Amino acid sequence: MTVLAEGSYASPTGQEIVFVLLGVVTLAAAVLVVTTRRLVHAALWLVVAFGALAGCYLVMSAELVAWVQVLIYVGAVVVLLLFGIMLTRAPIGPSTDLDGANRPAAVVVAVALAGVLVTVIVDGFRTAYVPSARASSGAGSAETIGAALFRDWVLPFEALSVLLLAALIGAIVLSRREIGPAETDARRGGGEGEG
Amino acid sequence: MSTHVLAAEDLSGFGTDPWWLIVIKVLFIFVFLVLSVLLTMWAERRILGRMQLRLGPNRHGPFGLLQGLADGLKLGVKEDLVPKNVDKWVYILAPAAASAPAFISFAIMPFGPQVSIFGHQTHLQLTDLPVAVLLVLAMASMGVYGFVLAGWASGSPFALLGGLRSSAQVISYEIAMALTFVAVFLYAGTLSTSGIVDAQERLWFAVVLIPSFLIYMVTMVGETNRIPFDLPEGEGELVGGYHTEYSSMKFAMFFLAEYVNMSTVCGLSVTLFLGGWRAPAPISTIWPDANTGWWPMLWFIAKFAMVMFIFIWLRAAMPRVRYDQLMKLGWKVLIPVSIVWIIVVATMRALRNAEATTTTWLVVVGAGLAAALVALYLWDRAAEKRREAKETAKEQEFATLKAKPTAGGFPVPPLRAAHYGSAVRDALEAPRPERGTSAKEVTGA
Numbered sequence: 001m002t003v004l005a006e007g008s009y010a011s012p013t014g015q016e017i018v019f020v021l022l023g024v025v026t027l028a029a030a031v032l033v034v035t036t037r038r039l040v041h042a043a044l045w046l047v048v049a050f051g052a053l054a055g056c057y058l059v060m061s062a063e064l065v066a067w068v069q070v071l072i073y074v075g076a077v078v079v080l081l082l083f084g085i086m087l088t089r090a091p092i093g094p095s096t097d098l099d100g101a102n103r104p105a106a107v108v109v110a111v112a113l114a115g116v117l118v119t120v121i122v123d124g125f126r127t128a129y130v131p132s133a134r135a136s137s138g139a140g141s142a143e144t145i146g147a148a149l150f151r152d153w154v155l156p157f158e159a160l161s162v163l164l165l166a167a168l169i170g171a172i173v174l175s176r177r178e179i180g181p182a183e184t185d186a187r188r189g190g191g192e193g194e195g
Numbered sequence: 196m197s198t199h200v201l202a203a204e205d206l207s208g209f210g211t212d213p214w215w216l217i218v219i220k221v222l223f224i225f226v227f228l229v230l231s232v233l234l235t236m237w238a239e240r241r242i243l244g245r246m247q248l249r250l251g252p253n254r255h256g257p258f259g260l261l262q263g264l265a266d267g268l269k270l271g272v273k274e275d276l277v278p279k280n281v282d283k284w285v286y287i288l289a290p291a292a293a294s295a296p297a298f299i300s301f302a303i304m305p306f307g308p309q310v311s312i313f314g315h316q317t318h319l320q321l322t323d324l325p326v327a328v329l330l331v332l333a334m335a336s337m338g339v340y341g342f343v344l345a346g347w348a349s350g351s352p353f354a355l356l357g358g359l360r361s362s363a364q365v366i367s368y369e370i371a372m373a374l375t376f377v378a379v380f381l382y383a384g385t386l387s388t389s390g391i392v393d394a395q396e397r398l399w400f401a402v403v404l405i406p407s408f409l410i411y412m413v414t415m416v417g418e419t420n421r422i423p424f425d426l427p428e429g430e431g432e433l434v435g436g437y438h439t440e441y442s443s444m445k446f447a448m449f450f451l452a453e454y455v456n457m458s459t460v461c462g463l464s465v466t467l468f469l470g471g472w473r474a475p476a477p478i479s480t481i482w483p484d485a486n487t488g489w490w491p492m493l494w495f496i497a498k499f500a501m502v503m504f505i506f507i508w509l510r511a512a513m514p515r516v517r518y519d520q521l522m523k524l525g526w527k528v529l530i531p532v533s534i535v536w537i538i539v540v541a542t543m544r545a546l547r548n549a550e551a552t553t554t555t556w557l558v559v560v561g562a563g564l565a566a567a568l569v570a571l572y573l574w575d576r577a578a579e580k581r582r583e584a585k586e587t588a589k590e591q592e593f594a595t596l597k598a599k600p601t602a603g604g605f606p607v608p609p610l611r612a613a614h615y616g617s618a619v620r621d622a623l624e625a626p627r628p629e630r631g632t633s634a635k636e637v638t639g640a
Contacts, residue, residue, distance in 0.1 A: 038282075040282070040285070040344075040347060041285075044285070044344075047340070063324060063325060063326050064325075064326050064329070067326050067329040067330055067332075067333050068329065070333040070336075070337070071329060071332055071333045071336055074333075074336070074337060075332075075333060075335075075336025075337060075339070075366075075369075076336060076366060079336070079339050079340070079343065079362050079366060080366070082343050082344075082347070082362070083343070083359060083362050083363065086343070086346070086347055086355060086358065086359055087359065092280060092281070092282050092347075092348070092350050093282070141325050141326075142325060142326055142386055
């Protein structure tokens, strides 16, 4: 990975400039997510942030990751968020009760976390320079990622699947009233619960 | 195992076009889609007319061919209403968010093989990616935003319900749709559309992977919100669904998005399952040149029109399903069946890759059949029990409803949410201030 090749950070290529611009868009959209007073607009800024992040992956020629990012985060996660908002309140216009009392603490924690991550990454990859032409030779293809995921990283992958399964079952248990101790006036529990 | 690569992915022919060729291709795709929308509208109304023993539009141009144009003109000159309570930005953004992704998907649709345009060898396809089909799926899920946001920003309960239904439906059916693609990827060994068409040189995937194809045909109707799955705009319940509050060109954009989405899923079904631009069997056997030059575009468009006809046919033949039936079909039938089918396909491919002997094949297939029989037997017994339990539950529910008619029901948004005008209604319903009451008390109430 740490290939010191020709080229450096001093003379950026077009791709690197686009990458930095996309990063700025991501950051700005992320800040707007937490500062806007309109609930649904916050979700939309989240879409912009995720989309710009997908753009970053695309610039690094990780095509599969980029489109999966769009598919899962933009296409499913935020849509479900919006779905939840609209099923409950869906207010049009600014809401006044979006800020909690812990706001300063949250700002401190977020800035500290960002500081730690940026320091670690800058420190770790200061001298690593991977020219994008190298990266485009199939490093981000479905085949490479699939092979890496199911050969080298299969255990974390399976552990994550189990975690997701647990979350799924938890959601079902929380949302279905007829599971658990039988209530006397359970409306439609009789059929499936005891059968 | 990695030595058995099924189809060598060769995308070297893409990304080398000069700029004028790209412009030509982009323009062609745009014109193709707009024309197909206009013609589909006309064909739909004519065919529906035929199936319902009437004529359909026949006044504008020969056979009423210009009806679509007349409709578009009518929509264009209508008044562009913007209701008072809308969220302006999102209200204007929504039609664009619905129609733009629909157009993008067509960039990876292969219309034909390599041809020569002004002395330049190029594929009849705007571009191709190693993950082209994922792009289509991503764009389909982006299109949902148009519907959800239109529903929300309109500030109307009908529109909101339409948007909610649309998002839940499209996401559910997209999962089933993506699962049908997995079988295609397993057989083709690639995610690029041109590679998938090449992999169908001998046999269409619609034949090899019949279950996938049938499930895809169902999900593509669900994905495009068409009858019998057009609940997001069920006019009986929701006036017009998510576009209730839209008029003029903004409404036309939603209309365009729906029909372009239909074109996209039709094109995708042709590409993934019906051999793409390759000529159907009897033609290609008696005419060896059918798959070269510009002819393939004809086969592609013919197949495309055929699948589009199925959409129209369904609309004439089917009533609308109920929403819980729609969800049950998606989650409890299509997705489990797809998953089992993928496991079967993966097992077959693994056996073939391992160059299994006939005995192994027989053992695996026999074991699979035995397991299927046992599962069927157990399922049948469980179904019998379930049926009895359902009967008792139904009786119980009737008893409950007799005692308390308002019990139960499906979850719906609150009737008095601030965003659809209940603030206005609350003010109207509030007790009128008596003569002489100060304004202070009224605002405080």
